Amino acid sequence: MRRAIIAIVCAGVMLYGTACSKKANEAVTVSIQSAVGDVKIVSEKGDRAAKTGEAVAQGDTIKTGVESLVDLTYGVSGVIRINESSLVKLATLFGGAGGDSRIEISEGRMFVTVSKLQKGDKFEVASPTTIAAVRGTSFKVTADSETSRIDVISGTIKVNPVQDGKVIAEIESVVEVNKTVTVEKKDIKKMVEEKKTIEVKALKVEEVRKIREEVKDIKPAERLNESVRKEFQEVVIAPRDDKDKEADKKKEEERRKKEEERRLKDEADLRARGMAERAAADRLASEKAEREKAERDAAEAARLEKERIEKQQQETKEKRVKNIPTL
Missing domain, CATH: 2.60.120.1440 (Jelly Rolls)
Known part of the structure; x- marks a missing residue:
């Protein structure tokens, strides 16, 4: 039985080798x-x-x-x-x-x-x-x-x-x-x-x-x-011959140059927008400060005027009291 198995395996290997060859x-x-x-x-x-x-x-x-x-x-x-x-x-x-x-x-x-x-x-x-x-x-x-x-x-x-x-x-x-x-x-x-x-x-x-x-x-x-x-x-x-490669190189350089110019322009625009926004903010802050100061000054003037009037009224009242004859 063992010899038969070995024979079958060998035959298979030979057939596989022949097929591969x-x-x-x-x-x-x-x-x-x-x-x-x-x-x-x-x-x-x-x-x-x-x-x-x-x-x-x-x-x-x-x-x-x-x-x-x-x-x-x-x-x-x-x-x-x-x-x-x-x-x-x-x-x-x-x-x-x-x-x-x-x-x-x-x-x-x-x-x-x-x-x-x-x-x-x-x-x-x-x-x-x-x-x-x-x-x-x-x-x-x-x-x-x-x-x-x-x-x-x-x-x-x-x-x-x-x-x-x-x-x-x-x-x-x-x-x-x-x-x-x-x-x-x-x-x-x-x-x-x-x-x-x-x-x-x-x-x-x-x-x-x-x-x-x-x-x-x-x-x-x-x-x-x-x-x-x-x-x-x-x-x-x-x-691609040398002329084509040179043309491609120039085209690539132009593309990079345009990209750099666009980048610099974008950065400049961004800086300008930033400066404009800061200037607008400063202007608004200044206007607000001036408005608040004006409001404070007006309030202070109104207070002083009220105090003056009240003081004047008090003095007038006191004078009247003094001028009343005693019985």
Whole structure:
């Protein structure tokens, strides 16, 4: 009986572990949000025209023609635009704990915005000469068989060169916001021999503006998480540049100045009202004192007049008494 219970428990643990492993490696759903022009999905079953709303499977390649483009949603955590004359393969699409996703661009241009990944997750974009590891950022990749360029609009990316399909792990550069790297196939051998890092340069203002102009019409799907949609709107589409910040600063200074002027005016008005109220009170007190004094003076005068009259009457009476003849 004890052996049977142990066997059941072990079987349950194995099934749970298998289920967890399967959940950790569930494929991320990549779907077509919109497609313009000649956009094809190339798979083992052949080529087909891309249709809005359909899923793109792991291993499929997306091919865009001239004056064509396609926007993809990466699960609920990313948006990808593949521009014209591009060839992009969804090599691996695994999410969850320890999940790896890898997109390979052999030629053309693509723009990616991905939210911050969970611990253990990996999102990589590979080209013939570079591989970029992403943690949560917005960036553009331009590639062909000889050259790759990566422009970072927000966040950071770790970039390694690739030589003959092999990642050169010992050479690594971190590309931060508004920075760019370019790796040419002809330079990689020398880079490896001399153990040089990939040179990171600053993006010019007009380059950043051009990238944002290229993607401003992307409309992130409602099902994407809030952080992706917020990043895309605030960082990629409508960032606050130095002029905007300076204007905001001046506006804030003007607001504070007006508030201070209003505060000083209110204080002055309050003091004036206080002084006016005190003056009115003093005037009333003075008038009351004068009135009371006048009343006291009048009362005193009336008293004195009464006393005078009474005294006069008394004296007149006494005189009459004296003038009466005695019998």
